[in-house]
Amino acid sequence: MNYFRTRAVHAGHGVDPQTGAHAVPVYQTSTFAYGSAERGARLFGGEEQGFIYSRITNPTVRAFERKVADLEGAEDGLAFTSGMAAVSALAFTFLAPGDEVVYLGPLYGGTEGFFEHLLSRFGIITVDAEQAGGLEAAVTERTRMVYVETPTNPTLRVHDLAEVARRAHAVGALAVADNTFASPYLTRPLEFGFDVVMHSATKYLGGHGDAIGGVLVGSSERLAQVRGEGLRHVGGCLGPQDAFLLLRGVKTLPLRMEAHCDGAEAVARFLEGQPGVARVYYPGLESHPDHPVAARQMRRFGGMVSIDLEGGFVAAQAFLNHLELFTQAVSLGDVESLATHPASTTHALLPREQRERQGISEGLVRLSVGIEDPRDLIADLARALEALRSPALR
């Protein structure tokens, strides 16, 4: 199978050998009979591979892991109950007190909060590369992990992945990319030298807003370590029913991503230059500072668009409250269009000055452009912008 669209449909599983079931069955079981005491000992001793207990592995979950690994060009995959469970399992497996994590911001607020507030209690230090004077200065002999999102949430920065991987490897650190916004259809960070890719599968991989999940991909050796420690001992396993939904979602990833990109490109071009819109963040626009990097690293530019509205929070609230087709909700990557105000929702836990330093202003609105007809989406946005011009808000 050479082509992405074919692999999205077929990779990771075949027809069920026992029943001929064409769709991967939902193996809704907590435990698996191992038959004999001798086989139990072999399975637990690692001399024989097989299913033991669904916290560690389950056939429906395994099919999802294999499919995502194939699409990312990785040896193996490992699924979790959420994106945050995937990030935390990775950190608990590979970091120890005194280690440093360097990140290139901005990051999803939950990830930044996890690094800065939770890991710090365990003696793990988080360094914001930008505050430390850039990546070159931030990465030191103490750095064990360099973490980046591609593109970043919510300002859609696109960092040079090859450069980040090179810098991480120069000190023997793990290069980790959260590829949630791009999905493997648009960018595959392992091809740029990254060691591990993480996804909130809740977003584009699942695509339908009906399941929460996370996944890591990378080398078999590294992921076996995470399965044995971060997954087995922390316990954030993906359930088989959610794995089934995510697996079904991934099959249409390439088709959905094309539609998301069509919509976002049209929306971004429409918004650029509209009165009341101070700035449009979309890596596909020539005005975006990272457009050249994005053009090198991405097949197309994704389905996320952020805008900075003149008039700050008041304008953002009024704009959001006048949208009809876009649903006001967090999350992203669903077939339906969503809109949110990061400063008061996804990034509310960060101190205001940290948000502003990262460009997450009070007037910033993040749009997750769905697969609806872009003409309807543009009409909805135009109506909400028109409402901002009403005398009461001026």
Ligand SMILES: Cc1ncc(COP(=O)(O)O)c(C=O)c1O
């Ligand atoms: C870029 C990114 N990474 C990670 C997460 C966390 O994923 P989850 O909500 O599945 O735990 C999110 C959630 O919004 C996200 O946007």
